[in-house]
Each structure stands twice: as structure tokens, then as C-alpha cells.
Amino acid sequence: MSTVDERTNIEDTEFGKKAAGPVGWLDDRLGLAGASKRSHLLRKVFPEHWSFMLGEIALWSFVVLLLTGTFLTFWFQPSMAETTYNGSYTPLNGLEMSHAYASTLDISFDVRGGLLIRQIHHWAAALFVAAMIVHMLRVMFTGAYRKPREINWLIGISLMVLGLVEGFAGYSLPDDLLSGTGLRFVDGLLRSIPIVGSYLEYFIFGGEFPGDVIIPRLYMVHILLIPALLLALIGAHMILLVYHKHTQWGGPGRTEKNVVGYPMLPVYAAKAGGFFFVVFGFTALMGAVLQINPIWAYGPYNPSEVTAGSQPDWYMGFVEGAVRIMPNWESTFFNYTWSWNVFFPAAVLPGLFLGVGAAWPFIEQWITGDKREHHLLERPRNAPFRTAFIVAAMTAYGVLWIGGGNDIIATKFHLSLNAITWFCRIGLFVLPVVTFMITKRICIGLQRADANRILHGYETGVIERSPDGGFTERHAPLPVGSQYSLTNHDRLPVLEAPPETDHNGVAAPHSRMAKLRAKAREIYYDGSVDKPTVEDVHHAEEHLRDHDGHPVELGDEFQGVSESGVPRVH
Amino acid sequence: MRKLSTRRRHPLAGIVVLLLALGVVGGVYSAVRFQPASAAETASQNDVDAGRKLFLVGCASCHGKNASGIETKRGGNYGPSLIGVGAAAVDFQVGTGRMPMAQSAPQAPAKDPEYTAEETKQLAAYIATLGAGPAIPDDEYTDISGKTIEQIREGGEFFRTNCTACHNSVGAGGALPGGKYAPRLDGVSAKHIAEAMMTGPQQMPVFSDDVITPEDKSNIIAYIKQVQNQPNYGGMAGGGLGPVSEGLFTWLIGIGGLLIAAIWIGAHGARVKKK
Numbered sequence: 001m002s003t004v005d006e007r008t009n010i011e012d013t014e015f016g017k018k019a020a021g022p023v024g025w026l027d028d029r030l031g032l033a034g035a036s037k038r039s040h041l042l043r044k045v046f047p048e049h050w051s052f053m054l055g056e057i058a059l060w061s062f063v064v065l066l067l068t069g070t071f072l073t074f075w076f077q078p079s080m081a082e083t084t085y086n087g088s089y090t091p092l093n094g095l096e097m098s099h100a101y102a103s104t105l106d107i108s109f110d111v112r113g114g115l116l117i118r119q120i121h122h123w124a125a126a127l128f129v130a131a132m133i134v135h136m137l138r139v140m141f142t143g144a145y146r147k148p149r150e151i152n153w154l155i156g157i158s159l160m161v162l163g164l165v166e167g168f169a170g171y172s173l174p175d176d177l178l179s180g181t182g183l184r185f186v187d188g189l190l191r192s193i194p195i196v197g198s199y200l201e202y203f204i205f206g207g208e209f210p211g212d213v214i215i216p217r218l219y220m221v222h223i224l225l226i227p228a229l230l231l232a233l234i235g236a237h238m239i240l241l242v243y244h245k246h247t248q249w250g251g252p253g254r255t256e257k258n259v260v261g262y263p264m265l266p267v268y269a270a271k272a273g274g275f276f277f278v279v280f281g282f283t284a285l286m287g288a289v290l291q292i293n294p295i296w297a298y299g300p301y302n303p304s305e306v307t308a309g310s311q312p313d314w315y316m317g318f319v320e321g322a323v324r325i326m327p328n329w330e331s332t333f334f335n336y337t338w339s340w341n342v343f344f345p346a347a348v349l350p351g352l353f354l355g356v357g358a359a360w361p362f363i364e365q366w367i368t369g370d371k372r373e374h375h376l377l378e379r380p381r382n383a384p385f386r387t388a389f390i391v392a393a394m395t396a397y398g399v400l401w402i403g404g405g406n407d408i409i410a411t412k413f414h415l416s417l418n419a420i421t422w423f424c425r426i427g428l429f430v431l432p433v434v435t436f437m438i439t440k441r442i443c444i445g446l447q448r449a450d451a452n453r454i455l456h457g458y459e460t461g462v463i464e465r466s467p468d469g470g471f472t473e474r475h476a477p478l479p480v481g482s483q484y485s486l487t488n489h490d491r492l493p494v495l496e497a498p499p500e501t502d503h504n505g506v507a508a509p510h511s512r513m514a515k516l517r518a519k520a521r522e523i524y525y526d527g528s529v530d531k532p533t534v535e536d537v538h539h540a541e542e543h544l545r546d547h548d549g550h551p552v553e554l555g556d557e558f559q560g561v562s563e564s565g566v567p568r569v570h
Numbered sequence: 571m572r573k574l575s576t577r578r579r580h581p582l583a584g585i586v587v588l589l590l591a592l593g594v595v596g597g598v599y600s601a602v603r604f605q606p607a608s609a610a611e612t613a614s615q616n617d618v619d620a621g622r623k624l625f626l627v628g629c630a631s632c633h634g635k636n637a638s639g640i641e642t643k644r645g646g647n648y649g650p651s652l653i654g655v656g657a658a659a660v661d662f663q664v665g666t667g668r669m670p671m672a673q674s675a676p677q678a679p680a681k682d683p684e685y686t687a688e689e690t691k692q693l694a695a696y697i698a699t700l701g702a703g704p705a706i707p708d709d710e711y712t713d714i715s716g717k718t719i720e721q722i723r724e725g726g727e728f729f730r731t732n733c734t735a736c737h738n739s740v741g742a743g744g745a746l747p748g749g750k751y752a753p754r755l756d757g758v759s760a761k762h763i764a765e766a767m768m769t770g771p772q773q774m775p776v777f778s779d780d781v782i783t784p785e786d787k788s789n790i791i792a793y794i795k796q797v798q799n800q801p802n803y804g805g806m807a808g809g810g811l812g813p814v815s816e817g818l819f820t821w822l823i824g825i826g827g828l829l830i831a832a833i834w835i836g837a838h839g840a841r842v843k844k845k
Contacts, residue, residue: 050829050836057828091726091796093719108803115804126820127828134825177730177739178812271835278831286824291804292816297740297797299730307734308744308752309810314817405814407745412811416676416749 046268047248047261051138056272057131059234060279061124068121069223075111077103078173078219080212089296097175097300100215104174104295120287125170127283129163129315136160136357140390143378144247145361147371152240157358159233162226164315169222171293171313175215178293180301181310183214185320185346192342210303250376250488252481259375309408314401321403322349325424353393367520368493381450382489384443385524391439392432399427440527447529450486453478454532455540477541492530495522614695621696624689628670637700655769656703657694662765664690666758668772676749677772704768710784711764714792722796725789728782733790736774741794742810746773756798760791 010016027033036042046052079099085092087102088109107114136156139145145153168186172179187209191197206213245259254260262268286292298307312320322345329340356363364386365371380387402409403424410417457475464472478486498514501507508514532540577583626635632649634640639651652659663669667681685693694706717725736744741755750773755763764787770776782790808815 048836050833053832053836054829057825057832090719091722091793091800094723095727119804123820123824126816127824130820130825131828134829177734275831275835278835279828282824282827282831286819287805289805290819290823291802291807292819293813294740294804294807294810296803297810299726299739302730305730305734307730307739308736309738309742309812309814311813313813314820317813317817408811408814410745410749411743411751414749417745417747419749 041242042263042265044242044264045259045261046246046264047254047259049249051142052246053275054131054138055135056275057279058128058135060276061128061131061283062230062234063276064124064280064283065121065128066227068117068124069227071117072107072114072121073223075103075107075114076100076173076219078216080175080210080215092296092299095300098215100173100175101295101300104176108296116284116287118287119290119292120283122170122292123286123290124283125167126292126313126315127279129160129167132156132160132163133315137390137394140360141380141387142247143374143383143386146374147365148373149240149244149247150361152237152244153361154358155233155237155240157354159230159237161354162230162233166222166226166230167313167315169218169226172218173215173222174293174295175301176295177298177301177305177307178295178310180210180303181306182312182316183210184303185312185323188342189346192339193347194338194343195336210301245375247375247377249485251485254376256373256375311404311408317404318353318397318400319346319350319404321400321406321424322346324406325400325403325421325428327425353397356393364524366517367524369517369521376488378489381443381446382528384440384447384528385526387443388436388440392436395432395435396428399424399431402427444527444529451529451532454483454486455536457540483537487531489531492525492528493521495525617692617695618699619696620689621692621694624685624693625696628684629693632670637697652697652700654701654703655697657698657706658704658765659769659771660694660697661690661706662762662769662771664693666762677751680753704765707761707764707768707784711787712760712791714760714788714795717789717792721789722792725786725791725793726797728786728790729793732777732782738810738812740797740810755794760788760795763791763794764788 011020077099081099082096083099083102085095085097085102085105087093087105089105092105104118107118109115139153139156168182172183172186187201187205190201190204193200201209204214204217205211206217246261248254248259248261251260299305311317323342326341326345329344331338331340402420406417406420406424409415409420457477460474460476462474464474466472477483495518498511498518499508500511502509625633625637629637629649629652632640633652634649637652640648642648663678664685665683665687667683668678670684671678672681683690697703698705730739733741736746736752737755738744738752743754744752746752752773758766766774767777767782767787767790768779777787779787808819
């Protein structure tokens with residue numbers, strides 16, 4: 001931002017002169033001008049990158065959820081008392097159903113704009129969780145959770161869990177056949193928990209399933225308890241973001257101590273505000289043209305009925321898939337039935353995903369022994385183990401997704417349901433290993449390619465023919481800025497075996513732990529390619545300058561490709 | 571009583587008891603026995619003869635020359651016996667193109683019919699002569715023109731209780747084990763739906779007229795037609811497949827589109843006034 005000397009101060013503009021009175025009046029009473037100056041919030045600098053806006057999608061869809069959700073509460077009746085439907089949707093006319101279902105039908109067919117708002121709400125909910133996951137993947141892939149951001153990472157995990165529960169509660173409220181089937185699923189999940197399961201079920205459902213209190217209870221959870229928690233945690237998430245400052249990609253002029261970017265006002269206020277309208281527009285467009293959750297097609301909930309293609313919303317799809325592919329293991333002892341067939345996939349596995357996710361920053365810190373603060377992001381290729389680990393987890397998640405939609409895949413692609421189930425059973429264990437190895441190889445290959453570009457320069461597209469007929473391509477050194485961007489990450493640590501004995505010659509304390517850690521560190525860094533040393537680069541420069549004894553100056557008339565690979569003239 | 575007990579050793583007593591027993595069994599059978607509807611009875615002998623010729627050419631290789639099925643060595647069959655399946659089964663299987671099958675498969679898929687309506691009628695007439703079975707349904711099963719709101723609602727209740735578990739709530743179909751499936755119901759004629767309920771083709775159970783009366787069957791058909799002919803309230807419906815297609819839209823259109831928007835915003839830095 002070098003050319004700011006031409007600007008006009010706002011108080012000298014036409015608008016500024018008019019607004020001075022009211023703004024002054026407000027400032028005299030609230031003192032916001034001083035407070036914002038002291039907190040530097042308005043001039044807070046944020047770095048620029050598209051991937052830093054993924055969390056914003058989640059934030060803005062949450063705002064859309066609050067707005068549309070408020071509209072829906074005006075008409076929704078969270079009651080399981082029976083009524084007779086007399087609304088506009090004739091195929092269900094005269095049917096006995098709960099007030100919850102009848103009022104959702106009313107919102108869909110008899111409230112002006114009701115169906116549109118309901119659909120926007122549902123699409124925004126699906127997007128909210130999806131955006132959280134994409135944001136989380138960005139943070140994971142770039143190592144943005146490293147010190148000092150571990151707590152913010154945990155807040156993020158909590159937001160994700162709350163988002164899942166919130167979404168599920170909303171899915172259950174209309175009391176249609178699909179949501180009732182989903183509740184039945186959760187009922188089974190609760191019961192599968194050893195010993196306390198049936199007590200938990202009675203506690204939550206106020207008696208045996210379905211009872212008549214679960215919808216009022218879920219309604220309170222859905223519109224009050226969890227939104228309040230989400231709001232508070234989002235606030236904490238944002239405050240910590242401002243306090244820590246945003247992470248940035250490494251490059252010329254960017255260090256661990258600064259943030260290079262644009263200020264909050266006016267640039268990011270405009271960008272983020274604009275993005276809100278883009279997100280709102282997207283959800284509105286989807287709500288307007290794409291049907292979601294046609295509750296009238298499912299009919300009212302009746303425990304004796306079910307429909308083919310009963311699935312949870314996508315974010316619970318991995319749990320559904322795990323249950324579908326789990327072998328039917330059950331055992332009986334101490335007079336209890338232990339339903340491993342439900343308990344493992346529906347309770348243990350999601351716990352494992354979230355638990356490992358939450359613990360990952362600490363596990364990684366323990367392995368690497370890296371206790372420093374990090375504000376520069378790590379390129380995924382420069383942490384091959386981590387990148388491969390995430391891809392493996394994504395693969396397992398994807399296999400569970402396939403399991404969750406196995407019936408739809410079977411009918412749409414004319415496959416055998418059993419074959420898909422077996423593919424998932426085996427794939428859940430095999431495919432993550434395969435994708436781990438492939439991803440790690442790709443990362444290492446990319447690291448080598450980077451080292452190659454630093455040491456041998458980029459390909460210019462200039463082909464030389466030697467006197468004996470051989471062809472070679474002329475390389476030119478990368479610009480210094482690009483070289484810096486490629487090499488500003490840390491060198492690999494030197495791996496040392498932990499000492500067997502301490503300085504007194506006795507077996508070192510904690511030596512077993514230290515050995516384990518040394519082993520883990522070895523695995524973590526295995527195969528990583530270190531960046532070239534300064535000597536390597538100097539040597540390479542001489543080599544480039546004196547290529548085959550024919551130094552070539554790339555002048556202005558040079559017609560080859562630029563360092564980005566794009567021909568200079570095209 | 572004394573009269574009866576003194577004559578129970580009479581030489582003719584056994585014969586009398588036997589005759590009585592036969593009379594009761596025969597009477598009950600004729601009362602309970604399925605009554606073929608009028609359509610099959612009115613088929614002419616010409617139709618039956620033509621149907622038999624068609625059968626010998628197109629069907630006998632699997633179902634046997636006498637339509638009694640051909641067993642395999644393992645005890646399965648190439649084609650099941652068709653004795654007693656009735657005209658309705660033929661009209662459904664041949665009329666929807668399921669028979670003749672193009673190849674061996676877990677289940678015969680519907681395709682364009684190989685036989686004309688006339689030929690299908692002749693085949694049905696021939697099979698109906700082999701043994702009593704459900705006839706091609708009358709209007710009482712398939713006439714849904716004057717259905718009231720109450721009848722459609724009633725049909726919906728029957729549909730959700732008996733059909734949606736396999737066929738999906740809007741009749742989009744569903745998966746069954748081993749490559750088998752419950753087919754989609756859109757575009758299936760009222761007559762074929764009724765025949766399917768009566769005869770239970772492929773994996774489907776039979777819903778006889780004792781289980782679901784003809785009127786209830788027509789109510790179910792009316793509900794299916796109502797649900798499939800009404801507009802897609804709320805926009806494009808993703809094939810009635812429920813949350814799986816919704817999840818696909820969320821990721822492809824929602825996240826995909828917003829990622830493009832984010833990249834676009836990220837690629838445009840703040841404008842600095844140039845001199």
C-alpha cells in the first residue's frame with residue numbers, strides 16, 4: 001500500500017460533512033471512535049488467500065440459519081399431541097398426525113414463503129457443517145493448529161460436534177417418517193451403550209421410544225441451548241483469531257512476527273460483508289430451485305412404517321455407513337445384551353474420529369518436540385506424514401459415506417448391495433493405507449520438484465543443439481522471491497537415538513518413552529526431502545551461469561517461457 | 571344318539587362317511603377356490619392356440635414345453651412352472667418387457683416389450699388355461715378417475731404401511747440384497763401395478779385380494795399416481811432419493827460454488843488508486 005498519499009480524508013468529503021453531526025453525537029455517548037482506535041480492530045490486518053475464507057462460509061451460513069430459523073419458529077408447534085390435518089396438501093388431508101408434523105406441512109403449503117424459508121434453512125444447515133469440515137481440513141493441511149492456536153482448534157472441534165447435534169435435532173423436529181426413523185436410529189444407538197444405555201434412553205425420551213416429550217425437548221435444544229453455545233464459541237473463536245492474528249503463507253517480507261495483508265476497514269469489511277451476501281444468495285438460490293427434505297412425501301411418523309432410501313442428512317452419513325457395514329456381532333453376559341454391532345460403529349467410531357482429531361495437535365507436538373510458536377503456514381507437501389494422515393482419514397470417511405448410501409448406489413449403478421458392503425468392509429482398512437502411501441509419495445515428489453527448481457532453475461523452453469546432435473533445454477534461475485517462498489520453511493531436524501544411560505551411567509529415566517518418541521519421530525519424518533543448503537544453491541548458481549561453457553543472457557528479446565511456465569509471447 | 575351308534579358298524583357306514591367327507595372338502599374348496607375373472611373365460615380358443623404357438627417358440631426353452639418349468643441339476647430352475655400363475659402374471663411380465671429375459675440376472679429388468687399387446691393377450695390366454703390363477707384385473711382395480719380425497723389418503727396409508735419399505739415413499743425404488751431391487755413406480759400403468767400386487771412378481775410378495783381388497787388396491791394406485799403427478803413442490807427433486815442426493819448437491823453446488831466465489835474474492839486485492 002504505497003500509493004495512499006492521494007486520498008481525501010473522509011471528513012473533507014460531501015458525505016463526511018453531512019454525517020459529522022450524528023456521528024459526533026453517537027461518539028460523545030458511546031466513545032466508539034476512541035475504543036476502536038485503541039483496540040486497533042478497525043485497522044487489523046488480515047492476509048489474503050482464498051482458503052482463509054472457508055470458515056467464513058460456515059460463519060455466514062450460521063447467520064442465515066439464525067435469520068431463517070427465527071422465521072420458522074413463528075409457525076412451528078413443537079408438540080407430539082395428535083391432530084387431524086386439514087391443510088392444502090390433499091393427499092394427507094384428514095390424516096391423524098402430530099402438531100409438529102401438521103405445522104411443518106402448514107409452513108410448507110399454507111404460510112407465504114414458508115417452504116422457501118424452510119428450504120433455505122435446511123440447505124444452509126447442510127452447508128454450515130460442510131463448510132466447517134472444509135475449513136477444518138484447510139487448518140489441518142496447513143498446520144495452522146500449531147502453537148499458539150491449539151485451544152482455538154479445540155473450540156473448532158466443539159463447534160463441529162455441536163453443529164452435528166444441532167443439525168440432527170433440526171432434522172428430527174418435523175416428526176415426519178424420515179425424522180422419526182432417524183430418532184429411532186439414535187434410540188438404538190443409546191440403547192447399545194453398555195449398562196447405562198436403556199437408562200439413558202428413558203432419560204432422554206422420557207420413557208420408552210417414541211414417547212411424547214422428545215420433540216419439545218429437542219426443540220428447546222435446537223433453538224435455544226445449542227445456538228447459544230454455538231454463538232458463544234464462535235465469539236471465542238473470533239476473539240482468539242484476532243488475538244493470535246491470522247496465519248499467513250510464507251513469502252518475501254512475511255515472517256513469524258508480522259502479518260502482510262489488508263486492513264479490516266475498509267478492505268475486509270467489504271470483502272467479508274460481500275461474501276455474506278454471496279453465501280445468502282447461494283442458499284436462497286438453492287432453497288428456491290432445489291427441493292430438500294420433502295416431508296409431505298414421507299408422511300407422518302409411524303413406528304411400524306419405513307421408507308426405502310431412509311438416510312440421515314449427509315453429515316451423519318459416515319455413522320450410518322459404519323452401522324450398515326458392521327458385522328452383526330452381539331454377545332450376552334451378566335444378563336445384558338452387548339450390541340457391539342451398533343455400539344462400535346455408532347458410538348466408538350465417531351468418538352475415535354473426533355478424539356484423534358482433537359488430540360492431533362498435541363500428538364504432533366509430542367512427536368516433533370516442536371514447542372515454538374508458528375504463524376507461517378506449512379505447505380502440505382512439506383509435512384508429508386501429516387498430509388498423508390489427513391488424506392487417509394478422509395479416505396476412511398469417504399468409504400463410510402459409500403456405506404451409508406449403499407442402497408442408492410446399488411440401485412443407481414445396478415450393483416449388488418452385498419458387494420458394496422464387502423467393498424466398504426475391506427476398503428475401510430485397506431484404502432486408507434493405500435492413499436496414505438500414495439499421498440506421502442506425491443508429497444515427497446513435490447518436495448524433490450521444489451528442490452529441483454531451486455537448484456536447476458525453471459525450464460525456459462529454449463532448446464539447444466550440441467555439435468554432436470544432442471538436444472538440451474536451457475534452464476534459468478528462479479527469481480529470488482520465488483526461491484525464498486520455496487525455502488522459508490524449517491530444515492528437517494537431526495534425528496538422534498535417545499541416550500540409553502544418563503551422565504551417571506545408570507539407565508536413563510523415561511527411556512522407554514524417549515525411545516517410543518524417537519521411533520515416532522523417525523516415522524513422522526521418514527522420506528521427507530530437506531530443502532537445499534546455501535552451499536547447494538551457490539554451487540547450482542555457478543553451474544547455471546556456466547552451462548556447458550555457453551553463458552546465455554536472457555534479454556528482453558527472450559521468447560521462451562517465464563518462470564511460471566507460461567510462454568512470454570503467446 | 572342310540573340310533574346312530576347302533577348303525578356305526580353297518581357295512582355301508584364307511585362309504586357314507588367317505589362321501590360326506592368328500593362332499594364337505596369339495597364344497598369348501600369350491601367356495602374358497604379362486605374364481606378366475608371374466609376376461610380369461612371369454613378368451614377364444616383361437617387366442618389360446620395362437621398363445622401356445624408363441625409360447626413354444628419364445629418361452630418353452632426355459633419354462634418347458636408344458637410350461638411346467640425346467641429344473642437344473644442343482645435343484646434350481648431355468649424357468650419356473652407357469653401352471654396356475656394366471657393371465658395377470660403373463661400380462662405383467664410380458665407386458666412390461668421383463669419376459670423374455672435378455673440374459674440371466676439376479677432379477678429381470680423392465681424393458682421395451684418384445685410382444686405386441688395382441689400377442690401378450692394370446693400368451694396370457696394360453697397360460698390361463700393351464701391352471702386357475704389371477705386374471706387380468708378389471709376396472710374395479712384400475713379405475714382411479716373418481717377417487718375422493720379420503721380414498722387417496724387411505725391409499726397413502728396402505729402404501730406407506732406395505733410398499734414404501736422397498737419402493738420408497740415416492741416410488742423411486744430401492745435396493746434389495748444380491749443385486750436385486752424394488753423397481754421405480756413412475757410410468758408404470760395402473761393395470762401393471764395392480765397385477766404386480768396380485769401376482770407378486772420376482773422378489774415382491776403377493777398381496778392377494780384377501781389381504782388388500784380390490785378397492786384398497788385401486789386406492790393405493792390412486793395415491794401413487796397423485797404423488798407422482800403433482801408438481802415438485804420446492805424445486806428440482808433429485809430423483810426422490812432423499813438425503814443422499816441432497817448431500818451431493820450440498821457439496822457439488824453449495825461448497826463447489828462458494829469455493830469458486832472465495833477464490834474469486836481472494837484473487838481480487840484491494841484496488842489502489844493509480845496515478
